[in-house]
Amino acid sequence: AQRVTQPEKLLSVFKGAPVELKCNYSYSGSPELFWYVQYSRQRLQLLLRHISRESIKGFTADLNKGETSFHLKKPFAQEEDSAMYYCALSGRMDSGGYQKVTFGTGTKLQVIP
Amino acid sequence: DTAVSQTPKYLVTQMGNDKSIKCEQNLGHDTMYWYKQDSKKFLKIMFSYNNKELIINETVPNRFSPKSPDKAHLNLHINSLELGDSAVYFCASSQVERGATDTQYFGPGTRLTVL
Numbered sequence: 664a665q666r667v668t669q670p671e672k673l674l675s676v677f678k679g680a681p682v683e684l685k686c687n688y689s690y691s692g693s694p695e696l697f698w699y700v701q702y703s704r705q706r707l708q709l710l711l712r713h714i715s716r717e718s719i720k721g722f723t724a725d726l727n728k729g730e731t732s733f734h735l736k737k738p739f740a741q742e743e744d745s746a747m748y749y750c751a752l753s754g755r756m757d758s759g760g761y762q763k764v765t766f767g768t769g770t771k772l773q774v775i776p
Numbered sequence: 777d778t779a780v781s782q783t784p785k786y787l788v789t790q791m792g793n794d795k796s797i798k799c800e801q802n803l804g805h806d807t808m809y810w811y812k813q814d815s816k817k818f819l820k821i822m823f824s825y826n827n828k829e830l831i832i833n834e835t836v837p838n839r840f841s842p843k844s845p846d847k848a849h850l851n852l853h854i855n856s857l858e859l860g861d862s863a864v865y866f867c868a869s870s871q872v873e874r875g876a877t878d879t880q881y882f883g884p885g886t887r888l889t890v891l
Contacts, residue, residue, distance in 0.1 A: 672816075697879075706780075707819075707866065707882040747817055751880075761831050762872055764880060766811075766819045 665690040665754040669767035676740050677775050684735040684770050686724075686750030695753040696726055696733040699766070702746045710735075710748070720744070740774045747771050779803050782867050782883040789857060790891055796853045797886045799867030807831075807872040808850035809880065810842060813864040825850050826872060854888075862890045 666689040676682055688694060698710040711719045713726040713733060724735045733750060750767040780801045789795055801808060809832075810822040823842045824832035830842070839855045854861060867883040 699880075706884045707868075707880075709879045712879070749819060761824075761826060763824070763832060764809075764821065766821070769817050769819065771817070 665694070665752055665763070665765050667750050667752050667765050667767035669748075669750055669770045671770045672768070673771045673773065675773045675775060678742055679739050682735075682737040682740045682744070682772065682774075684748050684750075684772065686733045686735065686767060688731050688733065688750075688752045690731075690752055690754045692754060694726075695762075696724070697751040697753070697764075698722070698724055698733075698735050699749045699751055700746050701749070701769075707749065740772075742774050742776055745772055745774045780867060780869055780881050780883040782865075782886050784886060785884060786887050786889075788889045788891065791857055791859060793857050794853070794855045795857060795888070796851055797865055797867075797888075798849070798851045799883055800849050801867075801869040801881070801883075802848065803869055803871075803881060805869040805871045805878075805881070806847055807870050808844065808847070809868040809870075810850065810852050811866040811868060811882075813866060813885070815863070819866070823850075823852075857888075857890045859890050862888055864888070 668687045696713040699707045700710045701707045722737045749769045753762045753764045807826045809824045825844045828844045841853045844850045864885045868880045870880045871878040
């Protein structure tokens with residue numbers, strides 16, 4: 664079974680403050696981890712994935728297998744970062760060899776001007 | 777040139793009615809999904825089809841029946857609608873090969889309101 668936990672439903676930070684959105688996962692194999700973002704009235708879109716090891720819009724996320732975490736970080740929050748953020752895990756299904764993506768419950772990031 | 781499209785965008789209907797939501801993707805992906813996002817913004821997978829074959833069917837009432845006429849389309853039919861079905865339904869697609877997962881591309885969502 665695979666599970667993704669985002670402990671914070673809402674995270675409020677001031678503009679310019681550092682941001683850390685927490686994500687922990689449970690999976691017995693080697694997972695693929697993603698962060699998706701949903702801006703107000705827009706569709707979900709990929710923000711970044713751990714295998715890319717890149718920074719998107721100033722956000723980074725490092726996969727920590729020891730702590731089973733994939734926290735999303737940004738050193739200085741901007742107002743346009745306000746959105747809903749979902750952590751997601753892709754793991755192999757027991758049957759058929761297909762991958763299944765499980766989403767966390769999401770964290771709403773509110774950047775206060 | 778929209779990648780993943782859904783119709784309708786809004787759907788308001790009475791309890792007990794039957795309704796359908798359509799989804800189309802022009803990305804050439806082989807896998808399509810339906811997700812439900814409830815009022816608390818929880819996002820949960822409902823179904824997944826790979827090349828018209830059902831591969832994921834989560835615990836969803838059998839009033840929900842997906843249909844994939846071809847790999848570019850995945851429609852969702854809902855019978856006997858209930859108040860608890862009110863939510864935003866997202867379609868998504870990705871290119872999935874055994875042992876690998878690509879990015880999911882989401883549609884704009886269909887906001888279903890059951891009165």
